[in-house]
Amino acid sequence: MAMEEQVKLIGWLRSPFVTRVRIALALKGIQYEFIEDDSENKSQLLLKSNPVHKKVPVLFHNGKIVCESMIIVQYIDETWDTNAPNLMPKDPYDRAIARFWAAFVDDKLALSVWGVLVGQGEKQQKAVEESLANFLLLEDALRASSCSGNAYFGGDEIGFADIALGGLLVTIKAIEKVTNTVLVDPEKTPLLCAWIDRFSQIDLVRGILPDPAKVLERVSHQRAKFTSALAGN
């Protein structure tokens, strides 16, 4: 490993995907420069560094560029492999399970919750039902994990799947507020709610989770944009 590590992260603080990476960097105790970008006016640096997707987060490490939040998290874990904690388990099967749930959060959960935000009427109702079903599946996963005595998805410390879901927490809460829906129900998903409390109260995490007011503002703006577009039709 290089003696002098230069680590930079481009993003905006309210982004759930940027939050994931900031959590991973903080857990590993990695110093970095945060370069705040503007979602409405993306910088040349961002567009050149991630020409394929033009999205945040983007991690720079000693001149190397890494994109896509969970790919960045794996990169951080593998590069700083001697910094505790390990974000991925050692056993190949456990690693497959961690990747499975992280992919589930991205491919299913995030999509259904987004559908609640931008949808109206029947479409929104369907998205709410899908989201509830997706959270129930996460509840099942936690139950299976807690049977092994684990407090988190992967173990007794936060890991890959916890980071994947944890980055989204403030956004999910904001979406519930703005749309006046309950997606995470303490009666239906008690283990998940306990996990949310536990995760959010970890000192390192608490300092990184975005300002709920700022996220709420952004989410309200997005809702207005999408619902007025529909009304305009």
Add this chain to the structure above:
Amino acid sequence: MEGCAQEGQVKLLGVDYSPFVVRVRIALSLKGIHYEFIEEDIQNKSELLLQSNPVHKKIPVLIHNGKPVCESMIIVQYIEEAWGNKAPNLMPKDPYDRAIARFWAAFIDDKLLPSTLRTFRGQGEEQQKAVEESVANLLLLEEVLQSTGKAYFGGDEIGLVDIALGGLLVTIQTVEKVTNIVLTDTQKMPLLCAWADKFCKAPKVKEALPDRAKFFELMSARRAKLTSPPAGNLKGGG
């Protein structure tokens, strides 16, 4: 205790024409892992499939010593890690190279596959847009090969990205045939076309690829169904 898993009992649930299943079969074949292939009926999924993949109820599912692993690229990484001491290595060693491999594998799933499917399913303007997107996506992969100057995305040997794209190869080529549209133009993407040729002929890959004729029939039938006018709209027609 040895570092790598004893082979144990390996089963793969799938259908031979699914690009996702093909990816896993390629990985198993490259590693020389013996497995039982359990052919599934997609219209009538087995209890084993539904129990092994209750979240998505999809194929492929790899069952290794009774434990199920789901999602094709997650399975491929699992195969690489569980049989880590068995050559060839499907993933590079360096964390940055691994990140790049994962990036392009994700790109193939998140961008190329959907645009290919839209090309297959679409008509008129919608299809034209999907074709343009697919070509743009393939050109990005062409650029990757241009920049590395290597025969495979993984370097001198087949790696994660080769498997991710390779699983899709027969699907892409069949979509081209069925829709009569060229996505992989040898003039526009010579390296990618050369890669496709080399990949399909690689030992251990060939046997994992689906039967092209059968797959063409299947896709032609599907396309015909998608593009035929709804019943009742034909006046006096048979």
